[in-house]
Amino acid sequence: MIVRWRNTSALANAADRVRLEAERAEIESQRQPVVRLVQSSRMARYFTLEQAQGLLPEVGTQLRKAMESHKRNQESEAELAQLTRRVAMAGGMQIDPEQTRRLKRNREAAATQLAEAVESITELGVQIKDIEIGLIDFPTLFKGREVLLCWKIGEPRIQFWHGLEEGFRGRKKIDREFMDQHRGDEAQ
Numbered sequence: 001m002i003v004r005w006r007n008t009s010a011l012a013n014a015a016d017r018v019r020l021e022a023e024r025a026e027i028e029s030q031r032q033p034v035v036r037l038v039q040s041s042r043m044a045r046y047f048t049l050e051q052a053q054g055l056l057p058e059v060g061t062q063l064r065k066a067m068e069s070h071k072r073n074q075e076s077e078a079e080l081a082q083l084t085r086r087v088a089m090a091g092g093m094q095i096d097p098e099q100t101r102r103l104k105r106n107r108e109a110a111a112t113q114l115a116e117a118v119e120s121i122t123e124l125g126v127q128i129k130d131i132e133i134g135l136i137d138f139p140t141l142f143k144g145r146e147v148l149l150c151w152k153i154g155e156p157r158i159q160f161w162h163g164l165e166e167g168f169r170g171r172k173k174i175d176r177e178f179m180d181q182h183r184g185d186e187a188q
Contacts, residue, residue, distance in 0.1 A: 044139060044146075045125030048184035049174065052138040052149050052158055059126055063134050063153060066117035069110045070131045076107035135168060142182045149174075 047055075080103050087095060114131075121128055121136070127148070129135040134153025139146055142161065150160045150171050160171035161178060172178075 046141050046146070046184045047125070047138040047149060048140065049149060049158060049179065049182065051184050052140070052151075055124060055126070055138075056151065056158070059121055059124065059136065060153065062117045062120045063128070063136060066114055066121065066128070066131055067134055067153070069114035069117060073107055073110035073114055076103050076110060079103050080107065129168070140182050140184055142178060147182075 080100075083095065083100065083103070118128060118131075125139065127137045127139065129137055135150070136152075137148035137150050138158070140149050140161070141147070145163075147161050147163050149158050150162055150168065151158045152168075159174055161174055161182075162168070162170045162172060
């Protein structure tokens with residue numbers, strides 16, 4: 001059976017819709033998760049305040065790398081989403097394949113760098129709580145129960161702790177009682 005189109009603009013619109021769907025599917029198929037947080041294979045580690053303070057230079061450097069990589073990844077994702085929206089709103093359009101490839105490469109490089117920085121932090125036993133604001137916790141024991149030493153990018157040193165369920169808003173100032181009754185792992 002041969003179908004003849006009498007309305008050439010309808011044929012053009014149908015072709016545009018098919019091309020639009022193909023371009024949108026291509027862009028969407030390339031989306032990848034930002035990072036898969038890998039749980040460390042190590043057993044839980046407990047830090048003394050002194051041990052945690054000693055790791056801050058290394059952890060702070062890696063956390064800054066992770067934050068920057070996360071930001072670049074988010075920016076690339078937003079640019080790809082904007083490109084997808086422009087294609088959809090225009091009812092189909094030619095996209096610059098080099099621009100799309102560049103955005104995808106940037107996103108993939110940032111995601112890889114983010115994963116590497118996150119892994120270097122978590123392998124130490126440190127917990128990342130909020131990558132965007134640079135918030136991390138170091139597990140410790142206080143009066144025999146697990147609590148967290150809390151540090152945020154920009155703070156000069158670790159000055160706060162909180163229980164497992166309390167989070168950032170439940171931070172308490174480290175005082176003499178905490179110093180006397182907290183402990184970490186014996187051999188580090």
